[in-house]
Structures are given as structure tokens and as C-alpha cells.
Amino acid sequence: MPLLPFLFLAALSIIFAAGVILQRHPVHSLLSLVLTLVVIGILFIGLDATTVGFLQMIVYAGAIKVLFLFVIWLLNLQSQPIEGGHLALKFVGALGSAALIAELLVFVLHLPPPVGHSKPLALDYGSIGKLAQGLFTDYLVAFEVTSILLLVGVVGAVALARRTTAGSAPGGAP
Amino acid sequence: MTTAVSLAAINFNWLPILPLLVVTAGAMVVLLAGVRVSDRDSEGLGWLSLVVIAIAVATSLPMLGAQQVTFSGALVADDFTVFFYIVILLAAAVIVLMSLDYVADEGLPGAEYYALVLFATAGMMLMAAAGDLIIIFLGLETMSISVYILAGLARTDVRSNEAAMKYFLLGAFSTGFLLYGIALVYGATGTIKLHALSTLAVGASPMLLLGVGLLLIGFGFKVAAVPFHMWTPDVYEGAPTSVTAFMAVGVKLAAFAAFLRVFLVHLLGVQSDWSIVLWVLAVLTMTTGNIVALMQTNLKRMLAYSAIAHAGYILVAMTVGSSAAGAAILYYLLGYAFTNLGAFAILIAMARRGHPHETIADLRGLGTREPALAGAMAIMLFSLTGVPPLAGFVGKFSIFSAALNAGYVWLVVIAVLNSVMSAYYYLRPIVAMYTDTGGAEVVRIGSRPALIAAIAIAVIATVIIGIYPQPYMAASTSAFTSAFGKPPLATTASLHP
Numbered sequence: 001m002p003l004l005p006f007l008f009l010a011a012l013s014i015i016f017a018a019g020v021i022l023q024r025h026p027v028h029s030l031l032s033l034v035l036t037l038v039v040i041g042i043l044f045i046g047l048d049a050t051t052v053g054f055l056q057m058i059v060y061a062g063a064i065k066v067l068f069l070f071v072i073w074l075l076n077l078q079s080q081p082i083e084g085g086h087l088a089l090k091f092v093g094a095l096g097s098a099a100l101i102a103e104l105l106v107f108v109l110h111l112p113p114p115v116g117h118s119k120p121l122a123l124d125y126g127s128i129g130k131l132a133q134g135l136f137t138d139y140l141v142a143f144e145v146t147s148i149l150l151l152v153g154v155v156g157a158v159a160l161a162r163r164t165t166a167g168s169a170p171g172g173a174p
Numbered sequence: 175m176t177t178a179v180s181l182a183a184i185n186f187n188w189l190p191i192l193p194l195l196v197v198t199a200g201a202m203v204v205l206l207a208g209v210r211v212s213d214r215d216s217e218g219l220g221w222l223s224l225v226v227i228a229i230a231v232a233t234s235l236p237m238l239g240a241q242q243v244t245f246s247g248a249l250v251a252d253d254f255t256v257f258f259y260i261v262i263l264l265a266a267a268v269i270v271l272m273s274l275d276y277v278a279d280e281g282l283p284g285a286e287y288y289a290l291v292l293f294a295t296a297g298m299m300l301m302a303a304a305g306d307l308i309i310i311f312l313g314l315e316t317m318s319i320s321v322y323i324l325a326g327l328a329r330t331d332v333r334s335n336e337a338a339m340k341y342f343l344l345g346a347f348s349t350g351f352l353l354y355g356i357a358l359v360y361g362a363t364g365t366i367k368l369h370a371l372s373t374l375a376v377g378a379s380p381m382l383l384l385g386v387g388l389l390l391i392g393f394g395f396k397v398a399a400v401p402f403h404m405w406t407p408d409v410y411e412g413a414p415t416s417v418t419a420f421m422a423v424g425v426k427l428a429a430f431a432a433f434l435r436v437f438l439v440h441l442l443g444v445q446s447d448w449s450i451v452l453w454v455l456a457v458l459t460m461t462t463g464n465i466v467a468l469m470q471t472n473l474k475r476m477l478a479y480s481a482i483a484h485a486g487y488i489l490v491a492m493t494v495g496s497s498a499a500g501a502a503i504l505y506y507l508l509g510y511a512f513t514n515l516g517a518f519a520i521l522i523a524m525a526r527r528g529h530p531h532e533t534i535a536d537l538r539g540l541g542t543r544e545p546a547l548a549g550a551m552a553i554m555l556f557s558l559t560g561v562p563p564l565a566g567f568v569g570k571f572s573i574f575s576a577a578l579n580a581g582y583v584w585l586v587v588i589a590v591l592n593s594v595m596s597a598y599y600y601l602r603p604i605v606a607m608y609t610d611t612g613g614a615e616v617v618r619i620g621s622r623p624a625l626i627a628a629i630a631i632a633v634i635a636t637v638i639i640g641i642y643p644q645p646y647m648a649a650s651t652s653a654f655t656s657a658f659g660k661p662p663l664a665t666t667a668s669l670h671p
Contacts, residue, residue: 145316
């Protein structure tokens with residue numbers, strides 16, 4: 001990926017990310033988040049990870065966004081003034097974040113300088129075919145366990161949300 | 175763009191995955207069988223779960239002595255895996271035994287309860303058998319999400335709701351740390367396979383260290399190490415007692431299994447970087463857990479802080495990192511599991527519908543009213559204190575001697591002081607049971623055979639493991655050394671404070 005477009009997109013994603021926490025209205029925050037995720041998706045595509053880039057946009061900027069909207073709508077969130085915490089708390093918080101940023105900077109400065117593509121990529125690098133091959137060979141167990149994980153999620157959602165008739169509910173049956 | 179994939183290149187070995195399949199399929203069967211079962215008579219589902227667990231234990235045994243990495247390194251079949259498979263399955267079996275009456279009494283949804291216990295068990299086993307970081311993550315999530323839901327199954331109880339919500343939010347947060355750690359480790363090394371990490375981890379790059387640090391935080395949350403322990407007391411207190419027992423034992427076993435395999439087996443190359451952090455964590459965890467436990471009057475909260483303190487003792491051994499310490503941890507976990515299961519089962523025996531009876535005051539005079547129950551409780555508390563000849567004593571002894579042999583004198587001094595301090599809060603309930611009068615009325619234990627069986631198993635195991643430790647110690651040693659895949663590496667522990 002050429003340097004100039006990368007810098008442009010990177011700056012854009014940081015600006016949008018800042019928007020997520022700076023906007024007062026939850027829907028505006030969400031909009032900033034969607035834009036951040038779209039820009040990151042484009043960055044992925046620029047790095048030849050085409051499938052991941054599109055998945056990023058479809059799953060996060062698409063599906064997850066709708067979920068967030070539902071939650072905002074369900075809780076009837078309005079724009080609220082950002083609560084100012086205790087001054088001492090703010091001071092400690094600022095100090096903590098400053099320490100973390102300093103630590104990260106030290107880490108980044110110690111990283112070896114990034115290298116460009118040292119070798120040409122395979123033709124099908126980042127393609128769906130390549131991804132599927134990984135999923136059904138090397139990561140087969142992980143792939144299958146994910147389905148169990150989803151099943152657990154469904155069972156749990158039903159168990160916690162299903163309507164009961166005053167204390168003595170018939171088990172399982174809806 | 176299609177490339178032929180040679181299926182022969184993938185190693186399908188059913189050995190390590192068979193018990194997992196049994197437990198997962200069993201969970202689904204329980205779920206389906208529960209459709210027509212009312213919550214008041216869910217006992218049958220419990221017995222069905224016990225059968226599933228028994229089959230899973232039987233299918234785990236052929237793996238003994240195997241030394242294989244299967245499914246492209248996703249799962250590992252060795253004695254370490256078998257050890258944790260069996261201890262986790264036994265813990266699950268005791269949990270089911272103590273739940274049979276309790277779940278029906280409390281009106282918890284039986285089908286979901288037993289199915290989720292089995293799903294969580296599968297997740298725990300997956301963490302123990304994991305050969306790469308993704309499997310650890312997925313096992314952890316399967317386990318955690320099941321347990322979040324189990325904690326909140328008592329839907330009309332506000333404390334249970336609070337426990338589930340707190341556990342879910344903080345758990346999800348901590349999983350983020352773990353996942354970010356995995357991502358950074360992958361970024362630094364280009365692999366998520368554990369056996370590849372053990373060769374790559376020598377020339378530690380900053381990115382790898384950052385990833386290892388985040389992994390440490392993720393595991394720290396799950397084993398409730400200070401300062402990542404904030405969720406523990408409220409969650410332990412609010413969840414249904416059988417679920418609390420499952421959290422205190424099963425979750426901890428699985429989390430330590432993965433923690434041990436990642437850090438003590440495969441990340442030994444950067445041991446000098448993480449052992450200092452663990453040293454601090456161990457001291458903080460032991461001391462905070464014990465000091466705060468001194469002030470508790472609620473037994474579930476006290477056991478929560480005691481669980482934190484015990485995680486601290488295990489972290490002492492992890493700091494040492496020698497193979498003797500690793501074996502000591504496995505032995506310690508074995509004793510810890512049965513002791514805690516017993517203590518929580520006795521709390522269940524104390525409880526009546528709507529009356530949890532879980533404060534120290536409720537125990538007063540139990541020694542005269544229910545001598546057997548009081549005696550069992552005393553044995554559990556003595557074992558947690560570390561009184562010989564019970565399992566807790568031998569466990570602590572082996573951890574402390576492993577640490578001393580590696581030259582960690584100060585760490586052992588702090589641990590022993592902590593252990594002495596813990597005697598105060600463990601002995602307080604015993605004094606209340608045998609000297610005071612006027613505690614809570616208890617349902618006659620004689621009418622609940624499954625609960626008696628659960629308590630009996632815990633008591634017998636705690637005593638036998640303590641009195642005759644050699645076979646269990648030998649099993650722990652061979653299990654831990656087998657995780658290396660070859661004779662244990664020479665350790666480099668003694669250079670650090």
C-alpha cells in the first residue's frame with residue numbers, strides 16, 4: 001500500500017475513533033464508529049487482505065451496527081452531558097493514561113523498523129478460497145467449537161429471557 | 175483459484191477429541207430430553223448428565239501415555255491433558271450430585287442447568303487439551319459464557335442477576351485482554367501454535383512481551399489474581415451455590431491448566447520477563463485474599479476470598495516455574511478441587527428454599543445438631559488451612575518446598591505468614607460449630623442421598639489424597655512432565671528473587 005493513501009486513511013480512522021468518544025449523542029457516536037470500521041476495512045483491502053476487509057465491513061459496520069442501534073433504541077438513550085468525575089479521580093486517571101502512553105511509546109520506539117513486502121505474495125493471498133482452506137484444515141477444531149459456542153449463547157439467551165408463569169414454569173417448553 | 179487440499183496431510187486423531195465429543199453430545203441430549211421435563215423434577219436429567227460424565231471419563235483413559243499432537247496442533251493428547259480431563263470431569267460429577275436436590279428445590283430450569291454445566295465442562299476440557307492459542311480462547315469462551323448464564327439462572331433473585339451481570343461484563347472485558355494478547359503474540363511470532371512458541375520465544379521482542387503481558391492479565395482475571403479479582407466476592411455470593419462451587423473449582427482448574435501449559439511449558443524462553451511480574455502478583459494475591467477474608471461473616475464470601483488466597487499460593491509455584499513446582503501445582507489443584515467442592519456442598523446442605531443460611535452465625539451449634547455435617551465441614555476447613563495430614567497440607571508443603579529449593583526464600587516466608595493468618599478465619603466457623611448454640615435449623619441431611627454422596631466423595635478424597643499422597647504426586651509429576659513432550663527442560667529459576 002502506498003504511503004500517502006495509508007497516512008490519509010490512518011488519520012481518518014483516528015479522527016473518527018476520537019469522534020466515537022467525543023460525540024454527545026449516542027447515535028452520532030455510533031455513526032463515527034461505523035465510519036472508523038469502514039476505514040479500517042479499506043486499510044485491510046489495501047494490505048491485500050481483501051476477504052478480511054469486506055468481512056470487516058459486512059459484519060461490523062453492517063450487522064453489529066444494527067445491534068448497537070437496537071440497544072440504543074431499547075434503552076432509549078438520549079444525548080447526555082458528559083459527567084465530570086471527582087477532580088482527584090480525573091487527576092489519577094490522567095496520570096494513569098499518560099503512563100500507559102509513555103510505556104507504549106517506549107515499546108514502539110524499540111520495535112524494529114517495519115519492512116516492506118520482502119517477498120511477492122501468492123496469487124490467492126487473502127482470498128476466500130485460502131481462508132476456507134485454513135478453516136477446514138488447520139483450524140477445523142476451532143471452527144467447529146465456534147458452533148458450540150453459538151449454541152451455548154442461544155441456549156443461554158432463551159434460558160434467561162423466556163417468560164415464566166409465576167415461579168412454577170414448565171421446563172424447556174416455550 | 176481452487177487448490178486441492180490433501181486430507182491425508184491433516185492428522186485426524188480421535189483420541190483427545192472423543193471425550194469432548196461425548197460431553198458436547200451429552201449436553202445436547204440433556205437439552206432435548208429436558209423439553210418435556212418440568213423444573214420441579216429435573217433429577218432425571220442430572221442422572222443422565224452423570225452417565226455422560228462417566229462415559230467421558232472412560233473415553234479419556236485410553237489417552238494415558240499417549241504423546242501426540244493432533245488436528246494440526248490444535249489439540250494435544252498427553253498425560254497432562256488426561257489429568258485435567260479427569261479432574262475436571264470428577265469435579266463436574268460432584269457438582270451434578272450436589273445439584274440434584276438443590277436445582278429442583280430452587281426451581282432453576284433443569285434442562286438448561288445440566289446442559290450448560292456439560293457445555294462449560296467441554297469448554298474447560300478444551301482449555302486443558304489446547305495446543306494453540308485460538309483453542310484456549312474458544313474453550314475459555316465456551317466455559318465462561320455457560321458459567322455467566324448459570325450464575326444468572328435464579329432469575330427472580332436480584333443477587334443472582336447482579337452476579338451474572340458483573341461476571342459477564344468483567345469477564346468479557348478480560349477476554350478482550352486475552353484476545354489482544356493472542357493477536358500481539360501472533361504478530362510477533364507469526365504463529366499461534368504453542369509448540370512453535372516454545373522455540374521462538376527466546377529473543378523476546380517488545381511486541382511479544384506486550385502480548386505475553388496481556389495474556390497474563392487475561393488469565394489473571396480467570397484465576398482471580400489480585401488486582402484482577404474485584405468480581406469474585408460478589409459473583410461467588412450471588413450465584414446459586416452449586417454454580418459458585420463450579421466457578422471456584424472447574425473454572426479455576428481449566429484456567430490454571432491453560433495458564434500452566436502456556437507459561438510454564440511453552441513460554442519458558444521468556445521466563446525471566448514474566449516471573450518477576452508473577453512474583454508481585456503472587457504476593458498481592460495471597461495477602462489481599464487472606465486479609466479481606468478475615469473480615470467476612472458470610473461463608474460464601476469468605477470462601478471467595480479464600481479461593482483468591484489459594485490462587486496466590488499457586489502463583490507462588492508458577493513464579494518458581496521449575497518442573498517440581500509444576501507438579502506441585504497439579505497436586506495442589508487436585509486437593510483444592512475436592513476440598514472446595516466439599517465446603518460448598520455443605521453450604522448447600524445448610525440451605526433451605528428461600529433461606530440460604532450462609533453466615534458463620536448460622537453454623538452455631540451445628541456440631542451437636544448434625545455432627546456428621548459439622549465434622550465434614552471441619553475437615554474441609556482444616557484442609558484449606560493446611561493442617562496435616564489432609565490434602566491441603568501436602569499441597570502447600572510441596573509448593574513451598576519447590577519454591578525453597580529454587581531459592582525463593584522471601585516468597586516462601588510471605589506465603590507461610592499468609593498461611594498462618596488464614597488459620598484465623600478458617601477456624602472461626604469451626605469454633606462456632608462446636609462451642610456456640612442457636613444457629614439455623616437444617617433440613618435432615620439423611621433424606622438427601624445424592625448430597626451425602628457428594629460430601630462423602632469430597633471428604634474421602636481430601637483425606638486419602640492427604641494421607642497417602644505418593645500415587646497422586648507421581649501422577650501429577652508424570653502429567654506435568656508429559657506436557658513438555660520430552661524429558662523436562664533444565665530450569666532457570668534460581669536467579670530471580
